[in-house]
Amino acid sequence: MTNTMLANEPLIRIGFFLSVLVLMVVWELVAARRPQRIGRLTRWPSNLAIVVLDTVAVRLVFPVAAVGTAFVASESGWGVLNLVAMPAWLSVVIAVLVLDLAIYFQHRLFHAVPWLWRLHRMHHADLEFDVTTGLRFHPFEIVLSMAIKLAVVLVLGAPAVAVVIFEVLLNATSMFNHGNVLLPRWLDRRLRLLVVTPEMHRVHHSVIRRETNSNFGFNLPWWDRLFGTYRDQPKKDHLGMTIGIEDFRTRQDLRLDRMLIQPFRQQYTGPLKSQEF
Numbered sequence: 001m002t003n004t005m006l007a008n009e010p011l012i013r014i015g016f017f018l019s020v021l022v023l024m025v026v027w028e029l030v031a032a033r034r035p036q037r038i039g040r041l042t043r044w045p046s047n048l049a050i051v052v053l054d055t056v057a058v059r060l061v062f063p064v065a066a067v068g069t070a071f072v073a074s075e076s077g078w079g080v081l082n083l084v085a086m087p088a089w090l091s092v093v094i095a096v097l098v099l100d101l102a103i104y105f106q107h108r109l110f111h112a113v114p115w116l117w118r119l120h121r122m123h124h125a126d127l128e129f130d131v132t133t134g135l136r137f138h139p140f141e142i143v144l145s146m147a148i149k150l151a152v153v154l155v156l157g158a159p160a161v162a163v164v165i166f167e168v169l170l171n172a173t174s175m176f177n178h179g180n181v182l183l184p185r186w187l188d189r190r191l192r193l194l195v196v197t198p199e200m201h202r203v204h205h206s207v208i209r210r211e212t213n214s215n216f217g218f219n220l221p222w223w224d225r226l227f228g229t230y231r232d233q234p235k236k237d238h239l240g241m242t243i244g245i246e247d248f249r250t251r252q253d254l255r256l257d258r259m260l261i262q263p264f265r266q267q268y269t270g271p272l273k274s275q276e277f
Helices: 002-007 008-032 042-059 065-076 088-112 113-124 131-135 139-155 160-177 185-191 198-205 220-226 257-263
Strands: none
Touching: 008 131, 008 160, 042 131, 042 139, 042 257, 065 139, 065 160, 088 113, 088 139, 088 160, 088 220, 113 139, 113 257, 131 160, 160 198
16 A cells, blocks of 8 residues: 555655645635635635646655655665654654654744745735645745745654655645645544644734734644644734735735735835744
8 A cells, every 4th residue: 555655656646636625616616714815716826826836846856756756765774764663654653753743843034034024925915815825836936935835854863654644645735734624623623632623823924023923833733833833813802813025015015916016126124034933
């Protein structure tokens, strides 16, 4: 089964991506959490086009990507997990957890360091919050994130199957927790013990900085609670809160060309400094 998964990794990833995307789109149409002032036809073409650009950028810069790096580490005996004898299933679990923890700290870093924030702020500058927001990342950020991920995979010696599982989970949960979907409060309370829910992550997209600097998890919710960055609810409630950042709030800023040059444009309110956590 493992060999089959690795051999069909591209098909598995695109299959899960399209399935979750369609599911979330239908869910948003049937049971939306917030009314949207800006229509999908204004935002979605650019948000979806950036996915294509991100994919091309990663393939051009890193032809081998994370799974290939995991194979190299395994064959060469590199990484901590390749130096310790343990059951294969345990090494997979540990690798997925460590990779998720690394993404959590990477996310915090991109908020704390001014030049990294200039890359990451494009994700936050979306004026609505829905499934496509979870796909909206600048190509420079995606390439840098992949470089960090490859370094973690090498140092850790993550099994290739763990990398496939993590990549699929991260992509799926990013679309899920950015969904503009209605969840019963009792269900959200239970789910957010195991996974980052839309209600939890929406707080992170608030225009209020102390809320933007909270709930950094993409997949697992435990790191925010453990490291003191968890915030239960937004100050102005989910229907009253303002999505985005203080700058780049025009419809023109939602165009693909404006999104791509955003890291080089002046920000008038300054970066989200680390002391604001």
